Structures are given as structure tokens and as C-alpha cells.
Amino acid sequence: MTKDVIGAIKERRSIRDFKPDPVPQQTLARILEAGNMAPSAGNLQPWHFYVFLKKESIHQLAVRCGQPWIHSAPVIVVIVADLKASEAEYGERGRTLYAIQDTAAAIQNMMLAAWAFGLGTCWIGAFNERKVADYIRVDIDKLRPVALLPIGYPETIPSSPAKKSLDEVVKIIK
Ligand SMILES: Cc1cc2nc3c(=O)[nH]c(=O)nc-3n(C[C@H](O)[C@H](O)[C@H](O)COP(=O)(O)O)c2cc1C
Numbered sequence: 087m088t089k090d091v092i093g094a095i096k097e098r099r100s101i102r103d104f105k106p107d108p109v110p111q112q113t114l115a116r117i118l119e120a121g122n123m124a125p126s127a128g129n130l131q132p133w134h135f136y137v138f139l140k141k142e143s144i145h146q147l148a149v150r151c152g153q154p155w156i157h158s159a160p161v162i163v164v165i166v167a168d169l170k171a172s173e174a175e176y177g178e179r180g181r182t183l184y185a186i187q188d189t190a191a192a193i194q195n196m197m198l199a200a201w202a203f204g205l206g207t208c209w210i211g212a213f214n215e216r217k218v219a220d221y222i223r224v225d226i227d228k229l230r231p232v233a234l235l236p237i238g239y240p241e242t243i244p245s246s247p248a249k250k251s252l253d254e255v256v257k258i259i260k
Pocket residue numbers: 098099100102153208209210211212213246247
């Protein structure tokens with residue numbers, strides 16, 4: 087049973103404490119599929135999803151982020167932007183903007199899909215890019231690791247952090 091999109095958007099929280107239970111393979115496949123369904127400039131889908139399931143790999147990635155809580159996740163997906171693919175089609179704008187935007191859309195899709203399946207995630211942006219790239223063996227000038235996404239069943243769900251009011255972020259131009 088999955089939740090509706092608005093429910094998932096409103097209820098999703100960043101989860102940093104996971105149960106040790108594994109993520110069913112089929113569920114993981116559906117989360118990755120949701121990522122792959124994201125919109126992208128020219129439908130290039132300039133992304134790769136590197137999936138890590140072994141404790142040792144997860145440890146190695148956690149070390150490269152300097153965020154020890156990541157150890158508790160049974161799955162980590164490293165989301166990589168294919169800068170070269172976007173550059174080939176759209177030049178500098180593709181490389182510096184579209185590839186990152188496209189990849190971010192894929193990440194958010196995965197986070198919402200995971201939540202709909204009762205799983206937690208947390209977008210990890212703070213990590214040593216070169217060390218992660220070396221670990222997953224990608225050339226950072228072509229394939230840039232954009233985020234790490236730990237996935238697992240939440241041990242604890244924090245309450246929502248304060249969000250800005252719409253008044254603060256919406257400018258209605260008349
Ligand atoms: C680009 C980006 C980078 C982030 N990097 C980290 C990170 O390195 N570590 C972490 O614990 N959370 C990270 N977060 C999660 C944010 O802290 C979190 O989304 C924010 O506090 C709002 O909480 P919520 O996701 O529960 O709404 C990141 C989120 C984004 C979008």
C-alpha cells in the first residue's frame with residue numbers, strides 16, 4: 087500500500103536512524119525506477135545510480151562523508167550526474183545546470199517513492215567528492231557524484247523542522 091503524492095510530500099522527513107531490516111529487492115527496484123522516471127532536459131536522463139548493500143561498502147562511504155550515522159542504513163545509493171552527456175547536447179548550460187537539475191529531480195523522486203513504501207531517506211550533500219568518486223571509480227570531470235541517499239526503515243522519525251511560510255517565498259507578480 088503506497089501513500090498519495092501530497093501525503094508523501096507533507097509527511098516525508100529526513101531520516102538519520104535506521105532499523106537493520108533489509109530493503110526488499112523489489113521495493114528498491116521500484117524506488118530506483120521512480121528516480122529514472124524523473125523529468126530531464128531533452129529526456130537525456132543524465133544520471134547513474136550506484137547501489138551499495140554490503141556493510142563494508144556502506145562503512146567506506148560513511149567515512150567519506152564524515153557522517154557516522156550513515157552506518158545504520160542498509161542501502162546507500164550514490165547518485166551521479168553524467169556531465170558529459172548533458173554537455174554534448176547543451177554545452178556549458180547542460181554541464182553546469184541541466185545535469186545537476188535533472189539529477190536532483192531523480193533524487194527527489196526516489197525520496198518520495200521510498201517514503202510511500204514506508205522507507206526513510208536523507209539527502210547527503212556534504213561529502214568528499216573526490217574520495218567518493220575514487221571509491222566508486224568514476225572520473226569526476228565526466229561523472230559527478232551529486233548526492234548519497236541512505237535508504238532504510240526509520241528507527242525514529244523526527245518532527246518536522248520549521249518551514250518558511252508561503253508569504254516568505256512566493257512573489258506574485260501582477
Ligand atoms: C542539497 C542537500 C544537501 C543535504 N546534505 C545533508 C547532509 O550532508 N547531511 C544531512 O544529515 N542532511 C543533509 N540534507 C538534509 C537536510 O538537512 C534536510 O532536508 C533539511 O534539514 C530539512 O529537513 P526535512 O528533509 O526533514 O524536511 C541535505 C539536503 C539537501 C537538499
